[in-house]
Amino acid sequence: MYGIFSYDNDNPRVGFKYGDRILDLEKVRLSGYFDSIPIDEYVFLKPVLNDFIRLGQSIHRTIGQRINALLANDAVALADVQDQVFVPQSKARMHLPVSIGDYTDFYAGIHHAENVGRIFRPDGPPLPPNYKHMPVAYHGRASSIVVSGTPIRRPTGQFLAADGNVPVVGPSQTLDFELELGLIIGKQSAFGEAVPVEEAEDYIFGITLFNDWSARDIQRWEYQPLGPFLGKNFGSTLSAWVLPFYTLEPVRIAGPVQEPTPLPYLQIHKPGHFAIDLEVWLQPEGGEEVCICRTSAQHLYWNFAQMIAHHTIGGCNLNVGDVLATGTISGTLPNSCGSLLELTWNGERAIALNDTHRQTFLADGDTVTLRAFAQIDGNSLELGPATGVIYS
Numbered sequence: 001m002y003g004i005f006s007y008d009n010d011n012p013r014v015g016f017k018y019g020d021r022i023l024d025l026e027k028v029r030l031s032g033y034f035d036s037i038p039i040d041e042y043v044f045l046k047p048v049l050n051d052f053i054r055l056g057q058s059i060h061r062t063i064g065q066r067i068n069a070l071l072a073n074d075a076v077a078l079a080d081v082q083d084q085v086f087v088p089q090s091k092a093r094m095h096l097p098v099s100i101g102d103y104t105d106f107y108a109g110i111h112h113a114e115n116v117g118r119i120f121r122p123d124g125p126p127l128p129p130n131y132k133h134m135p136v137a138y139h140g141r142a143s144s145i146v147v148s149g150t151p152i153r154r155p156t157g158q159f160l161a162a163d164g165n166v167p168v169v170g171p172s173q174t175l176d177f178e179l180e181l182g183l184i185i186g187k188q189s190a191f192g193e194a195v196p197v198e199e200a201e202d203y204i205f206g207i208t209l210f211n212d213w214s215a216r217d218i219q220r221w222e223y224q225p226l227g228p229f230l231g232k233n234f235g236s237t238l239s240a241w242v243l244p245f246y247t248l249e250p251v252r253i254a255g256p257v258q259e260p261t262p263l264p265y266l267q268i269h270k271p272g273h274f275a276i277d278l279e280v281w282l283q284p285e286g287g288e289e290v291c292i293c294r295t296s297a298q299h300l301y302w303n304f305a306q307m308i309a310h311h312t313i314g315g316c317n318l319n320v321g322d323v324l325a326t327g328t329i330s331g332t333l334p335n336s337c338g339s340l341l342e343l344t345w346n347g348e349r350a351i352a353l354n355d356t357h358r359q360t361f362l363a364d365g366d367t368v369t370l371r372a373f374a375q376i377d378g379n380s381l382e383l384g385p386a387t388g389v390i391y392s
């Protein structure tokens with residue numbers, strides 16, 4: 001996985017995660033391991049991955065092969081440069097890995113969408129009528145996406161008072177997380193041109209974990225008629241490490257049967273889902289970290305290619321570094337929901353973290369950490385994490 005780190009007083013630069021160490025790719029380049037690969041000599045010294053991403057998947061694969069060969073021969077090949085090319089992750093500072101021009105949040109987790117429908121519209125069908133015809137989304141705010149580890153301030157906003165009749169302004173009382181995957185766009189699409197669904201995956205550089213922190217009280221009062229605004233834009237957490245998309249090929253799986261059949265521009269004839277296990281861990285201030293959700297990316301209804309095809313059908317162009325988030329991913333079990341809204345059924349049922357601590361929405365001092373795992377070549381590859389602590 002690739003990310004941007006700094007160490008000592010050096011400027012931020014591109015690193016490759018290897019266990020609890022970071023491979024300094026500029027130092028690897030200076031040691032000659034990337035000779036004959038056509039890369040700009042400054043590409044690993046940039047404070048964001050965007051220029052590295054623009055090199056394209058063919059060069060990413062070549063660089064990845066060289067790194068793997070280097071690491072496979074760790075003791076031998078690196079003997080003379082070992083101390084220089086590795087940085088302990090514990091001593092590095094991580095930075096937002098990409099310059100994000102635009103951020104879009106989908107709603108592709110069908111069990112989450114059904115749960116939200118049951119909670120907020122109990123008298124109607126759980127899914128809106130458009131849900132199985134298109135990947136529903138809204139345009140989010142890129143400026144407040146922060147790297148994993150950045151504290152998140154509890155937002156102040158307007159919401160209905162407890163009696164439900166009068167709006168008040170104050171700190172959100174129902175602060176929540178949302179467990180999502182984030183796609184990092186790797187190739188620009190042309191303004192005015194739709195990306196065909198069969199080519200859409202070519203536009204993905206990599207996968208991250210994404211926490212779309214959500215203030216439910218603010219969201220519920222403001223979201224009609226134009227959708228989420230201040231209930232969502234006070235902060236979103238992106239993992240520091242980005243996994244190249246091609247790495248996931250061994251865990252590609254078929255998604256759910258899509259019935260009714262989508263319109264032709266959303267029909268794709270190869271499996272587009274990925275077996276990625278997902279977890280949410282919650283740690284109250286001074287307490288133990290507890291896993292409160294285990295689920296899987298297989299619970300997405302729409303796949304990544306369909307999200308991109310839909311995003312561009314009208315001619316909206318994608319740029320390198322854009323983030324497309326999947327929407328909250330929930331399973332069908334009570335402990336497989338990717339938000340406290342669902343885990344506590346809108347705060348009605350507190351969840352037990354241990355014998356004494358029960359929880360509804362987030363308290364100040366709570367740390368939420370998203371983790372993900374893919375079983376690749378007999379190894380458990382960990383994505384992320386995406387973590388943040390709440391403060392006021």
Ligand code: CA
Binds near residue numbers: 105106178180328
């Ligand atoms: Ca979301």
